[in-house]
Amino acid sequence: MDASAERLAFNYQPGDAARARQAETFVTTEAAAEPRDWGYLGLLAFTTVLLLRPQDKIPSLTSVHVAEICAILGIGPMLLHRFARRLPVFRVTPETMGLVVLGVAILATAPFSIWPGGAIEVFTDNYIKVVIVFVLMMNTLTTAHRLERLTWLILVCIGIIASMGVANYLTGTNIIVGERLAGPVSGIFGNPNDLAMNMVTFLPVMIVVAMSRNPSAVRRLLAAGFAVLMLATIVFTKSRGGLLGLAAALLALVVMGRSVRRGFSAMLVIGALLAVPLVPESFWARMASIVDAKQDKEEFTGSREARTLVMTDGLNTFIEFPLTGVGAGQFKNYNPPERQAKNLETHNVLLQVAAETGIIGLLAFVFLLWRAAVAAWTTMGIVGSRDWIARSGRRGPNTSRMLREHTLGLSAGLVGWFVCAMFASVAYNWTFYYVLALLVAGRELALREIPARGPTTSPQTTAR
Numbered sequence: 001m002d003a004s005a006e007r008l009a010f011n012y013q014p015g016d017a018a019r020a021r022q023a024e025t026f027v028t029t030e031a032a033a034e035p036r037d038w039g040y041l042g043l044l045a046f047t048t049v050l051l052l053r054p055q056d057k058i059p060s061l062t063s064v065h066v067a068e069i070c071a072i073l074g075i076g077p078m079l080l081h082r083f084a085r086r087l088p089v090f091r092v093t094p095e096t097m098g099l100v101v102l103g104v105a106i107l108a109t110a111p112f113s114i115w116p117g118g119a120i121e122v123f124t125d126n127y128i129k130v131v132i133v134f135v136l137m138m139n140t141l142t143t144a145h146r147l148e149r150l151t152w153l154i155l156v157c158i159g160i161i162a163s164m165g166v167a168n169y170l171t172g173t174n175i176i177v178g179e180r181l182a183g184p185v186s187g188i189f190g191n192p193n194d195l196a197m198n199m200v201t202f203l204p205v206m207i208v209v210a211m212s213r214n215p216s217a218v219r220r221l222l223a224a225g226f227a228v229l230m231l232a233t234i235v236f237t238k239s240r241g242g243l244l245g246l247a248a249a250l251l252a253l254v255v256m257g258r259s260v261r262r263g264f265s266a267m268l269v270i271g272a273l274l275a276v277p278l279v280p281e282s283f284w285a286r287m288a289s290i291v292d293a294k295q296d297k298e299e300f301t302g303s304r305e306a307r308t309l310v311m312t313d314g315l316n317t318f319i320e321f322p323l324t325g326v327g328a329g330q331f332k333n334y335n336p337p338e339r340q341a342k343n344l345e346t347h348n349v350l351l352q353v354a355a356e357t358g359i360i361g362l363l364a365f366v367f368l369l370w371r372a373a374v375a376a377w378t379t380m381g382i383v384g385s386r387d388w389i390a391r392s393g394r395r396g397p398n399t400s401r402m403l404r405e406h407t408l409g410l411s412a413g414l415v416g417w418f419v420c421a422m423f424a425s426v427a428y429n430w431t432f433y434y435v436l437a438l439l440v441a442g443r444e445l446a447l448r449e450i451p452a453r454g455p456t457t458s459p460q461t462t463a464r
Helices: 003-010 017-025 038-052 059-064 066-084 094-112 116-140 144-171 192-211 217-237 240-259 264-278 281-288 293-299 303-320 349-383 386-391 393-421 430-452 459-463
Strands: none
Touching (some): 038 066, 038 116, 038 144, 066 116, 094 430, 116 430, 144 192, 144 217, 144 430, 192 217, 192 240, 192 264, 192 393, 192 430, 303 349, 349 393, 393 430
16 A cells, blocks of 8 residues: 555545545455554553553552553554555644644643643643554554444443442442542542543443444343443432533434434433433432532532632633643642632633643644544544445445444534533543544544545535
């Protein structure tokens, strides 16, 4: 495969017949397009370690930095593979550039931070890994089969975390104030709100797998069991943001889910109605405090009022430092005398980015959110086209169905994540960037098929 064919496949311009003929050699059979490379295996290993965090159970692994080793094992061979074939270092998409701009904003505003070293640490310890793994995903998720396997791996890991969470709740382990379930592992699952947010994000994908006719019966049954455990975990966290995100994600799934199978939306609504009576009364009592500040202050922690104050502080900080912010990860350390709620995060992802990295960082982050939505919209438009299915050959219908269901679940999950993120400081956490990469990888696979049989239909036209 030469570099020009690859560029065409990932940057197709409708109507260019010459380039379309050149791309004929790029789209081959699934087996031929899926070499056994270390980059993809490194990605699978990194994802497993990131989610399951074996170092939490085996402390000796902490000093080994297992996740970083897996990432290096992935990115190193990938670069060697591309250099050997005289390909560009990595595939450039608009989303990759958005990530780079956000990273530049984090570094460029660090010298103006209240703690420059802390801001740089956010970049070196977390954000640079996000960029590397995103690039790795863009370069190794080259077939629908690979995309499906990585997504299923993520779902299994999330299901295992949910199983551990439910077991902990039943045995009274990892329970914090208010009888709320904390994460069975640290990292992105550590506190109840983050645990609930991650369950909300991937629950729609799990539901789609469980209710689809495409996977095997064993996988559907396993997905159904995991979905129940994930829903129970959300309830046990008693996260108010998690409930709002869950409602938004399920509503999006009901609206968009008709393409999975006949009666999908009706079955989902009936299932939700049957589950409501099984939810404990203590959960609904805490949820009622969403609209009752007095009840929250008297019966719970008063966090509702604190969130309002800290969000106001976040907005005031952005107004005061619109260009530089106070440094990535440093809002909680910025405590001027006029601040109302000190030593707290913004509890809003947009305010977090704005207050910490200024207007450039905010625009870059909003751009990434918009690109995630555009990727989902584009993929759904392409794979829903009869023309696309007809041109994809014998494996087209299966590929079309997989990409459609994959994108549907992730789209609903993205909606749920965004609602949860309006009450959380998760701008530099992994969840959103994995969803973004999975959506973009699906779009790239769909776009790659278009020139393979002739350029008569453009993705822009089909998406509309």
